[in-house]
Amino acid sequence: MDEVVNAIADPVRREILALLRERPRTVSDIASRFTISRPAISRHLRVLRESGLVHDELVGRQRLYTLDTAPLTGLAEWITFLRSPAGWQHRLDALETEVRRTSRERSTTPDSTAPKENTA
Template sequence: MDEVMNAIADPVRREILTLLRGEPRTVGDIASRFTISRPAISRHLRVLRESGLVHDELMGRRRLYTLDPAPLTELAEWITFLRSPTGWQHRLDALETEVRRTARERSTPDPTPKENTA
């Protein structure tokens, strides 16, 4: 997970991932969208490849880079875990839900007719 976090820490690499989200691209195509040099883009792609976020495939004389979002799963799960309520907050959220449900039930008239037992 540390390699993935390091890889996405750089804004250029995040932008590269966004570009690759749509379709595979060559290093030249990727580099044409930035003001930094092609060798610098190649270094960014190496970091992304080493983290597993990007795969490359040789197609003739061109190398196509594709996004592999699978390594982000562990990071996404960790972020979800951090954002989820814990302890009392979780219990208070459940209590609030139950109070609202009960209030809604009490304010809604009972649709079933009552039998006359007299």
């Protein structure tokens, strides 16, 4: 997970991943979208490749880069874990929801325990 976090820490690499999300691309195509040098783009692609976020394939004389989101799964699960309520907080939230629902139901239904008026 650390390699993935380090790979996506750079804004250029995040932009490369966004480009690859659309479709596989060549180095030339990727480099044409940035103002930095082609060797710099190649270094960014190497970091992404080493983290497993992109794969490359030799097609003719060009390398075609493809996005692989599988390495993001562990990071996504960890973020979900951090964002979820811990321990008792989750249970207390559920209890609060149930108390409000019950209270709302009682306020909308007639009270069956109230004494009935004698109409005789």
